[in-house]
Amino acid sequence: MSLNTAMVEKYRNNFLQEVAGNVEEGDWVKMCMQCGVCAGSCPLGNAWEHTPQKLFMMIRANKRDEVLTSDSMWMCTSCYNCIVRCPRELPITHIMHGLATYAKKLGLAPQSNPTQWFSETFWNNMMKKGRVNELKLGLSLYFKDGFVSGIKESIAHQKLGMNMMKAKRMAPMEIMGGHGVKDLSGLQKMIKKAQDIEAERLEANSK
Amino acid sequence: MANYDKKLGAYICSGCGIGDRLDVSQLETTAKRDGKAANCKTHDFLCSKAGVEMIQKDIDDGEVNHVIIGGCSRRSKIEAFRFPEAAVTRANLREGCIWIRPDNDEAQETTQEMADDLIRMACAESKYMNIPTASGEQELNKTLLVVGGGITGMTTALESAKAGYNVVLVEKAAELGGWMAQLHKRTPNKMPYAAPQDTGIDATIAAVNDHANITVHLNTTVSKTEGAPGRFKVELAVESGSASTVDVGAIVQASGFNMFDPANVPAMNHDKSADIVTNMELEALANAAGDGPIKRPSDGKQVSSVIFIQNVGQNSEEEGHLPYHSGIGDMVSIKQAMYFKHLNGDCDTTILFDNLRTPGAAGEDFYRAGQDAMVTFRKGIASEVVAGGDLEVKFKDMILDEEFTESADLVVLDVGMVPNSGPDPYAADNLPKDEDGNPIEEENAVSVESILNLDYRQGTDLPHLRHGFTDSHFICFPYETRRTGIYSAGPVRRPMDIHQTMEDAAGAAMKAIQALENAGKGRAAHPRSGDLSYPLFRKEGCTQCKRCTVECPFGAINEDEKGFPVFNESRCRRCGTCMGACPVRVISFDNYSVDTVGQQIKNVDIPDEFDEKPRILVLACENDAYPALDMAGQNGIEYSSFARIIPVRCLGSVNTIWLTDALNSGYDGIVLMGCSKGDEYQCHFVKGSEMAHYRMGKIADTLQTLSLEEERVATYEVAITDIQRAPKLINDMAETIEQIGMSPFKF
Amino acid sequence: MAKHEYSYYPGCSSQSGASSSNLMRSVNSMCEELDVKLNEIPDWNCCSASIGYGSGSVLPRVSLSARNIALSEEANPGQDIVATCAACWLSTKEASERLHEDEGMFKDVNTALAEANLKLNNNTPVRHMAEVLIEDIGFDALAEGVKKPLEGVKIAGYVGCQTNRPFGIAGESFENPKYLDKLVSSLGGDAIESYEKKVQCCGGALAFSEPEKSQEMIHGIIEAAYDNGADMIVTPCPLCQANVEIYQDEINARYNSKFEMPVVYYSQLISVAYGRNSKDAALDGQLIKAKKLEEIAG
């Protein structure tokens, strides 16, 4: 049984409880009073199909699939505007991140969403050396839709790249390796452990 | 009535510019010659210690017992010019004369005339008034009657007893406690406002039963109440048929409420399923549960999902619904939702609300506590509860803008409180009217059984304000009922929760205690608190026309077997509406009578027609219009020097004879200024202004008889804030006179 | 000994050859001038920024920051951690705060850290360089050291998001923080106080994935600076700096505008005002040259 199915079974008619138990800061969702200040404060408000406040209402209304497959929370730029204005002090930014992560873990995150993809690429890039390699990150983004479109993208951004290089803010040699953490294995073991702890907990919650 | 030689002393202040603007020695002469004031003195700073001492010495020496102050307004320097052993009148030379007139040579003559008249008027008033003393018929009865043995009544009783008074507590049912005794828990009244609390009702009942100063009468109703504050005689009827009489000084009505009948909202299908319950019915289920889970009535299944529907039949214009809101229903539902969270484990608990009404500090804290306990709050309007094995609630989620159908084991309806207030004495006046002006009967008219059975000319119970509640109409004076010495408390007054009701009970107890104490001394109740005057009545002149008994805004006046009025002085609020109503002018007060005003009118000097100096009589309510005119003076707003302003207790006290006399003696115009009337009346005596307007509607006949133009008399509603408008109304009249000409009735 | 000493967390983008290497250079110059010594946390790792959320969930992300704090505590005991990047500062500070509030998480994190033979005590304040300037040095002291006042340079202070929210600088408003304006004034420049986009998000998180969305936001930020007469924008955040500066060509193409608005760091302003040359102030790292600063720097 997939984790998703197990969660559906476990929480049945109570998505709010599921969110409270498994999503980063999800326990706060119940405290929303539907004032809408987050919705109005989001700089990307126009892009959201469901605003944070509406997502919270949908959670209470057990609209599980709609919430978890939504691309809305992937619009979050982590600007924290909602958090500082929320009259109930809900950590909305974190809840958005948490919902996104949770959806991804359950395999429900919208595959087509570019930020979802970028986020993963960023993480993988970072995990390779313990520090981000901006050049590789950029290139991998350009090439995300295949080699041909990657070349096109690269050409389109060529001027920018050249300028950055000229200003010594981009180093072509980075492609060969670049900066990194010395104790890479320690770092990776640490992350693995943290991931395991979370995974076990989620697994246990689904029972 | 007073029986003493009046010694008038006129004291004229020349300070505050009065001496600069007016010929003060002439004023003194006027007071002596026209005002017949034996003792006349001028002081350049009358309110100073020396000035006041000068007056006091004359009083102490027996030279003067009627003091006339010519200086600032009666609203100014009240503390300085308080001479309790003398009758004091004031001629308003400052705010009412020099401050409203331009300081120039041209205006000097008319300003002086105005001042002279003000002195004449004050002297005349003084001459015709008496120093009021209590009638001597008072009784001090330190016992209160409390009607209703719920939390309101019990709290009233305990609070009064704690202040050292005796209480007779009457309860219709066989036990004390009322609705509160049926509650499983109450909403919290202590920080941190996080969980339902024990009601503590048993301890309250025990405290009432144990208190030496409280006598409890169960299974008892009030079958008759007669008398007045300080001397009410109350007949108590016991269910068994026996009766007794108690004497009490004041009464608190704490007759509570009934629950709205959900049958009035058919879509909720309350009668179709035992699992659709009202909020009060849920309390019984919670009590029955003990410490175990709440079970649904139909089959005893443990409730695992419950939906609360808020606002059922409330705040609605639909037929059979309540036009108001109980206000407490959301708090109650949060409390009850917590029952399920505490008793039924993982129970899904949803509250469908429209506007979540959890006000104040305690309210918002409790709302958050409910959310924290995982109660689901949805802004949703329920359209129907479908009865069946599993109940279904159809509603529109207002946030998601979507129709939903959710099933539940139990549905709880938040139904409102309906006041248990007895029949409204003025029901017919208050009913909404159809196009022809006939009252439309309200469908859900409340209980018609009388609570107090008052033996009053104007009905058996406290008048309703709105929707059956006996609340006060006054924001500033929430306990002012229209029956002196009888106060209502708790949800009969307005929907309220336990915390508020207990505060209200203490407040009502305070007022009741105050009423009986003052009745014992012959002092008037609010708003003329402390006034010792009372209606005097010349029976031999009375024609038994009953106008006074009908028009008294406070239902104070009864009729004896022959139809003569019985004034019940401690019920009287001293507004003088009876005096204004009396066609044969047999009603008066020591300090306020047809003469005290009539003689002021007569003593104004009326120049002859060719002087082109009209005279405008202004009768201004002392609570609102008169202060507004004072403040006009304070702000240098000018008005006609032809106006002669007389403050009246209430426009309701204006007797048409004053107008007739004024017109006959050559006044050119009359302006009456009372408070706003109608549904949102601001008249402190409730009906006074309305009565006056009604009476003035008929003045046209008088004018016609005298062949005078209708425009010569104008009646206005004037608020205390009409500081610019009130002077303008006077000036308008001056202009009108200029247009239509002087009165032909000058001598 | 230097007057002020801190444990320094430079972050990925400040490394040589990275997008805000110019920040690093100007910070070094600034610190020399202010007698501030920065001791780099040895073997620091990426904080994963906010965008890490998609793949890294809470515990891994917090562990990343916890590792940096633990390393700092080990190598630079007793020194406050100072970051120059808003995202680095926020991630680290937020991790530290959450670990203070959540004992369970603190335990979990230490379990994870043990895999790397590290232990977190979590008693180290985490601060942004702006806090050091404002709180430890102060505007008055900053003004005293100015050798070449930035006279006549009109500068819009763009604070952005993460230096400002949710923590911000003590005593400053989230909606209208004034510290950059005060800084500009202290350096003798003209602060554009009516600049109303100072806390508007630049959409950095979406710059790569959904550039049309972020560039719309950047457009507004630059436009408001122009409308208010700014010669340049100053910012305390490398992500903001990069976003607002480097896409101006693309934005001009998209919106048919002609922006050429220099975007600099506070550290560059200070370096110039304190008399350092263009190179020390890393003005050569500008894609859009801050000519007025170059003129002053000589």
Add this chain to the structure above:
Amino acid sequence: MTEVVATNQTILVVGAGISGITAAVEAAETGKNVVLVEKRAYMGGRISQLYKYFPKLCFPSCGLEINQRRLSAQGGITVLTMAEVSGVTGAEGDYTATVKISPRYVNENCTACGACADAVEAEFDNDHNYGMDKHKGAYLPYNMAKPERFVIDPRIIGTEDAEKAKAACKYDAIDLDMQEETVEFKAGAIIWATGWTPYDANKIQPYGYDRYDNVITSVEFERMMDKFGPTGGKILRPGDGKEAKDIAFIQCAGSRDRNHLKHCSRICCMASLKQSTYITEQYGAEDEDAKGTIYYIDIRSIDRFEDFYRKVQNDPKISFVKSKVANIIVDKENNPVVKGVDTEGYHRYETKHDLVVLAVGMEPNVTKESFPVEIAINEHGFIEADEANGGIFAAGCASDALDVNRAVQSATAAALRAVQVVNKVAGAEG
């Protein structure tokens, strides 16, 4: 020297707003001796700064007139203005209060003739009008101020203005050497009626009250309607003095907000509903440009007031948006533009108005730290009824966020509780 005659059968009432006045008058009319202490130079408190009451739309000065008359008619009340209770010792039935009285520089000789005000020149922000206009260095706080006595602003003391004021007074009422004094007296019970203060709108940064001229508070709006207020009774934009016709009311400005006041201030919904009627009052029903928008989370018109809510809902000029406004910006004409999302069905708005009125919350004036004795105060700063409070009772908004009607109710109840104490003392003393 101010003399206060008091015994342990005296009731001390702190604060002479509507609650304090009510408590004092109710107790005095029951024959009790009362000392009423007021921090301001005049009585009346917040209600003296209101234009109208809800739901009747009547004028607060009307009831105040009666109350002030009741107050002066009673010999039993001693009023101390510009006075603050600085210390309380003792216990129920036997308190000693220390009261600090600031110099008014005007004694009881004052006839309120106004000559001093004519003589002085300096002007200061007028607190009665929330600083929207100025008063002179010698001034009567407002038309109905009681005691009806002028005040010399301490800021002119030592200046030429002070000497001019003194010279202008013919009644030797100005005493420039008046000093702060401290009086001590007995009281059996104490009623704490210190009321509330409007939440500081400067702190609500997203709404830019500190930055935008045309964003004002509800209490300021109230002053605008007063014909003797700072705008002469007109609704004018502070920014440019133009008439404001399209007015936004923002609810919960500082209330129900953990960044500000956690509690619901109860009155603001009704206050805004009331203020929305001022639009028609000012411009008439026919003026199509005149309209109001109420942005709210929940409308809490509670109980009998619901019919007032319905009345406003039926007013075509007034619309309701269920939304906590996210922030306000201004356009080039300095018009406030209100931004947010209508949460009923998700509608994003960015609406320009002429004027924004923030329905600011009620902050209790008491703080636990400032209280002279140990007392039960909840986290919101309101005094709770508690046995441990002894003979000290809260009245009105010192006890909860209350409207006037409920405040008076609370004050009447507090009067009884004080009467209970002094009656007990009287009983014990025979």
